[in-house]
Amino acid sequence: MNEDKPRNPKPQEEASKLPLITLGVLVAIIAALLYLGWQYLSDDSVTANDLTNTKVDTVAIGTRSTDDLPVVATNDPEEPSKDKSDKKKDAATEKDKKAAEKTEKKKDEVKKPEPKKEEPSSEKATASDKILDAPGEIITHTVQSGETFYGIANRYNLKWEALQKLNPTVKPEGIKIGVTKLKVKVKAIHTVGPGDVLRVVAQKYGISKQLLMQANKKTRDISERGEKLIIPLK
Template sequence: MEDEFPKKRNVRPTEKSNLPIVTLLVLVLLVLAMLYVGYEYISDSSSNSEELTSVVVDSTLDEQSVGEPITDEPAEALETTPAEKTAEPAKEKPKEAEKETTPAISASSVGGEQITHTVKSGESFSTIASRYNLKTETLKGLNSSSPELKSDVTKLKIQVQAVHTVGPGDVLRVVAGKYGITKEALMKANGRTRDFSERGEKLIIPFPSKK
């Protein structure tokens, strides 16, 4: 007679195994190791290619520099050719400024009579020459020994047409007409501001044209 309560079958105990997890971890580690090795290989190959490139460039530079002579002279000296060196003018010492000299002029070359003019304050060679109807160069040539003018000290040699002594009836207009000059030129040469002259007075007669 069978038991009223049948016996339970032997149930296979469930076993918890960690093998799949360990396998998965191993696979992940292998993949990471392969990636790391691949990255190292790629970086090494790129660095090697750069070194090869730099070596090629350096070799070309060396080939270009083979034909250049080796000297101890600086670069600037190498750029200058022998012809350019000979063409360079020798350095000369600075010359002193040449003094302006006016050639001397003789009184006989100008003609007329000679008088003496004492320089007054504010006068110059040009103003004095204009007064006596002379060129500035002529006045300087007659007084080449007096390059500087000092008022009330310097006395200049002046060449004029003549020196006229006023006689009866010699008004300025009449005197000017005798020598072929204007009354204004006569008054300017004698420093006059009025049309007046006295008997026995000496009047300076300038040249009709500039000498």
Template sequence: MEDEFPKKRNIRPTEKSNLPIVTLLVLVLLVLAMLYIGYEYISDSSSSSEELTSVVVDSTLEENAAETISDEPAPADDPIEETKPEPVKETPAAPKPEAKPTVSAASIGGEQITHTVRSGETFSSIASRYNLKTETLQGLNSSVPNVKAGVTKLKVQVKAVHTVGPGDVLRVVAGKYGISKEALMKANGKTRDFSERGEKLIIPFPDRK
């Protein structure tokens, strides 16, 4: 009779091994390493492409190239004509009228009369009539540029104005003031040796002033 309780067979103990777990971890680490390396490669390639596309052209190279082109001589078939500016003609300034020196009546002395210019008279002829220099007459009338007959009135300095009295003939009056009868007649515009009582005679200077 067999034993009621059969003897238990020796069962081989199962050994627990950690090898699969280690292998799995290694594989995971390899995958992660590959992913990291691939990411670094991709990022490096993208940055290098950005650097290539962002290269700035050096402007100095373009300027040097432009200067080189401009320095080249022009072809002989097409010479460049230089246009010279036309000289500016200077307009001569109009001559300014010379200012007449002013002469004061006090420096000449005598008395002052007013002479109305007649036809054909000039500064020179009027000055000669009263035995004055032309410059002296112009100096007395420095504000008068020219004379007009019947319009212009000139200031004239004479030695005196004599009122004819009884017995005052031209010769006597001339001798009284030390001038010639001809000078007295010329100053008063007389053509005859005649004077009336009460007439005012202009006495010119004996010497030209």
């Protein structure tokens, strides 16, 4: 009899309570899930209403100008070749300009005459003083038709400054025919003798025959005995 009875029999009350607890937990979980689902659905409905109530600015989108759109750079394959050709043209034009400038400079150099070296006033004065200090004679020359102050100085192989010093009161532009008398410095006065041709007389005084003829206004190589020849300064 003792062998058929269990050693530790479970009480019947505890076994009956376990299914009830499990059922209560499941009900609580289901209720929590239902509550969470209801909140989620309510939030979705609010966002859907907000989306339907928002106004879309279709006018602004439709009237958007092309100026506001971003500019997209396009790669034109012809641009590099154009740039190269433009650079070549610019280089060619620069070379042409430089060549033209060089030719103009050369032309200017050819056209521009070399400036005449003017003697300083001190040198001019010294030359005229030398002429005045040279040995010789002073003669008087009366201005004739067609003569000028500078022409008379050239006739006697004088510088006009020296002739001006010999005649300080005479103005070169104020000489008068037959009235104005100028003092002229000459080397000598030679009287033509036998065999005195112009070439021989010129050699005797160390001057050229042309200069002798010029001082005496001779056009031919002829001289007469007893004629007085003016020997100009050398």
